[in-house]
Amino acid sequence: MAAAPVWSVDPRTGKPREQVADEATAHEVDTVVRAAHDARGFLADRTVRAAFLRTAADRLEDAKDRLVEAADAESALGPVRLNSELARTCYQLRAFAGIVEEGAFLDVVIDHPDADATPPVPDLRRYKVPLGVVAVYSASNFPFAFSVAGGDTASALAAGNPVVVKAHPDHPALSELVAKVLRRAAAEHGVPADVLGLVHGFEAGLELIRHPLIAAAGFTGSVRGGRALFDAAAARPVPIPFHGELGSLNPVLVTEAAAAERAEAIGTGLAGSMTLGTGQFCVKPGLVLAPSGASGDRLVKSLTDAVSDTEAGVLLDHRMRDNFLAGVTERAGLPGVESPVTPGAGGEHTVSAGFLTVPAAHLTAEGAYDLLLEECFGPVTVVARYEDDAEARAVLARLPGNLTATVHLSAGEAAGEGRGAEILAELTPLAGRVLVNGWPTGVAVAPAQHHGGPYPATTSTSTSVGGTAVERWLRPVAYQGVPEALLPPELRDANPLGLPRRFDGVLER
Template structure:
């Protein structure tokens, strides 16, 4: 029995992973990494497909456990598991294309402009063992075999996953499913392992064989681990996704033309999943009902109308329990703290019942200029803050008061002059939306799920095919014998990957790539 198997067995029995078990699991992961690091794209894609198929076959049991542990409904969890399986298969298809290698060949050139150039060849190699910390709010998509684990495995790394205590039984069941699928596909034993407990979490970050950390969670927890990773004798990359407030800005013309539509969409977005999405819109900037340039707050009639629209939009909302008692208490504390802040008022009254009703708070641009901290208070649950401004000329300045965001949104009309505001939003967020809502993060090629700190701790994405590149680093080979070069850098290009040769890209045809893949076996 491997150390990884022992850790899973002990976790199933309720025991946390001890230091010796953690060390053994990481050492096994390093061995597996060394065995599998040179696997060709078709072989590695087959490992990802096997894991996807294993999760798919175990759907009923996995969803049943997830419903019990997280209070999330079966339809939501089934959709999330489907997304997780799709993500694994998309990454499998992506690495078959070979673009993540960024294979670049500069042949020796005695007449190169700055002097004779030696033969130089560069491509991306996997980092090694990656420690992954799962999130509580997405028990499949951002947890055991979620985006961080899937992208690290696709890159060619081994993964040691620290289970989230909020769905420990589900983590164990997933960790039993993954190795079985891995072994059936012939992947090295130890390529994936699960550990549990705070002590194991700290030791995972500290272990000298661990070369990067992926994290999705709170700002406080992420910052503590970031500092720990940086304090190692050999600091390592920390790819943390810490959430955000996700501000939405509504122009005066959009407010006049689509007020009810905007408020209805806002209500649906900030309550989706009980407001436990990292992309929940926590701020809505709207124009005041009083004349432009004043800041007296909403006129009584408009205030009543906004309340009425929001009440109607929330009328069919069915409250549910939050993910855990700890998160529920944190939510209640955050809402009360913001509501008690000078300049903040109650717009729609909710509650803090076991299944809480939504709360909407209200403030003004003047209040947040006096106290910008109002804009930086995350309420992880079904609550949000409406901020009223006097004139659109204020919006770029108000956006400058925000910290880094995962997303920002413009609700505007086609002829609105929002160039300055849009430029400001690109400076502070990783994804900028036009007339949409930020909840819902599709897994695709152009997706970017990240943003300036504290949204994330890096300039990378944790969602989409570009996430694979986080766990790679470039290595250049100078004047190596042809037979000793890695396959992606050989002139014959045996893996049929894209190569940039002497400055010009050469891409094998889709037919040739498919033929090479078919020789290894179909996904």
Template sequence: MTTATLSLSELTAAATQAATISAAAPDAERAAWLTAVADALDANAAELVDIADSETSLGAPRLTGEVARTSGQLRLFARVITEGSYLEAIIDHADPASTPPKPDLRRILRPIGPVAVFSASNFPFAFSVAGGDTASALAVGCSVIVKAHSGHLRLSERTAEIVADALGAAGAPEGLFALVSGREVGTALVQDPAIKAVGFTGSIPGGRALFDLATSRPDPIPFYGELGSLNPVVITAAALAERSGQLAAGLAGSFTLGAGQFCTKPGLVFIPAGTSFAAEVAEASKDKPAVGMLTSRIAEAYPDGLRSFASVPGVDVVSGSVDQDAAANGAAPVVFSTSAAKVLENPEQLLEECFGPTTMLIEYTDQAELSAVLAKVPGSLTATLHAQSGEDITALVEQLSGLAGRVLFDGWPTGVAVNWAQQHGGPYPATTSLFTSVGATAVRRFQRPVAYQDAPETVLHPALHEANPLRIPRRVDGELVLP
């Protein structure tokens, strides 16, 4: 279903109706809908990968893995809702003898209603039409209208057909899922009174514009945006002394992965001053090939970002060239080097995300300077620390925890596991909320709490019934009760 057949107002009206039906459906039924979509994506993976590769140049191996990730997260959300703790069911029994007397209160999370989802350019499956935002919203009982990304429009349309057919065959209500396209339609979607929340993955300017629209409505709505991230890496002197070659190879592999178009690309690497690490990274990066980027617009912007860095006095090009035609020849890796002092002098220019295969090595002289420059780093999805056993890293970990949603040790941030404990979100501009867009708790974005006081059991959700017929975890009179 697209705006080619229905107007936006008709789509949102259908989505409102479908959301009511879906919210009332048992968790097991909605789980079956998600599983049906996952099975359909897997069954059509080869066709989808061919279309995606023709539009994005990401390559069949990467895209095949991404289809599997996408179907896998649909199945994860099916498990999340049948396990039941996502409802956060809480019961406090009446206590008339307390002062003041306490009523019977039963609290649960309910679906928020129709959700708008904006597809990402860099993950045409996992963060797009059938991606995590769509899956988590559908899981809890919301309807979804997806705004397709212009960078992979044919893929979006074909994926939407597969999703809609799978949902229909599984018995989901008409209007539960739809696809629209076009910038003006996307803007109108955010402003439509029927839409109760927005999920977005994209650039800071585009995301901020939509965020402002969502929050300036007569009835402001949540905007769950993932916008931009520098993903700082800190390497201690002890770690460099022990394994500099391994670290250089790991960094080169991470910042060039997918032509540097991962949202978790390590864009800033803080290293002790006076080492040869920059030369080692240059050596590890020199044979990395130039790779086509997602869109011509992204490819044209990459050299502009490189030249902006290079124009700052005190910033050196360690490897690669800032004068490249990424649109015609692909994006080639570039490694920069500078000092923490220069970053402190020019934070607006040097602490900017450059989408593509580039990273900035930043030398610090002592822990005080490292702490000072980290304090200037904007909110990020990840922060990574490479240290040696026995080092006192407590204060450093505390600072990194304040600027990122996921803190990694002795690894690299490119790669986000889809599981129960994942946190893919961080302080602004990494995201515009406190929630994750990946993993089990991503569903929490599309729920709101409702408490029922002295309610007859006949009107309550089964999760709040005294006998716990769903056999789910609940908190009863302050105690966690497992089935």
């Protein structure tokens, strides 16, 4: 049977643009993975790795105009957004290059023998080594930052692992272009092109996660797709780590005092956050707990005015558009749910933003309204009006894990008055990032960032954004009683590589 063609499709029209490739067969996946595995030794030198990552960023910038044009044709996200995302991607590559050069991520610890300890301590030296070939599953909504050259790929390469990317079907042409740029950057440093593999097709994605030489995987996408791959990774004869970002409601709690103080500003800010990128951000606020009464009414009116002024937009593909329309229709049809601004079809290929309101009491017990506690991908949010703090807490207690949780406090509450600290303690178990008086959209690439959260937000406790994302692709190894001449350079007393380390209990920089 001939391999199925892979087409690039214009989401603005739903029409095919060009045939990009063919879906990879099981044999082709095997060939790509084995080639990547054979290339792993070329990433052993940290100096080479860092130079490769920086050159990759440079070459992506050199090809910026062509890449952004291709990305916009396949995603309809617009040149402004895509230029910004490409800049973020290049910054991320350079940030990981710096992490590689510093070397702290290797976690070097050296303990010399101590016969007086109980029990006695032998000569022990520990650091971290790469896992092997990493499979990366691209996201639809970030064609640069969470795709072929995105954070999973950059962090895996930084850790010293070759990567095989399963291209997202929403931007196959861009995936091919970016892969070529990265391969050319590798060649400039004597690294084989096979250090970055690329495959297309649903079945290819399954073959990839099952391949015996794949050592770990990173995924960004839906709960259904991510869970299927997670289960496949666990069911292998040798299970592997699967770092999946699956879905998130990103709850927001607005206290009564905050609403009384600045309801209009909160409503306007919420509108901007929930409609950003046509509501296609993984950290879009999908549930907002707002007070009943006059201050809550002011917030809803402000939100109504701002969302009403939002233009219809194009979603990443027509399947997502169909799912969005079906999702908002089902939610709006629940008894007691109102639509101050009705979300739905904005045109033949577009969708219009909107929001729903519901008494929070409907969400405090298991039942049909649980649908409102599930993510709906696109420009919609649910505003649940609570009568008192106990009702708001009852809703929060029913929420699954999330990437983010946000609280809007008054000035007094932020200064320590009232329940501010107690609310933060209630939100912390729900999410990997807790915000006060802000909005979750916009994930800074910074050393202290954490982009992850309890299941189903992610399948692990790791982050996919920020410097510590590199830790996902490493494993620790301890050497006991190994003669100095046989030790890796990273673990020798003289520290020939000048690495940060903990030496006999003392942190050395």
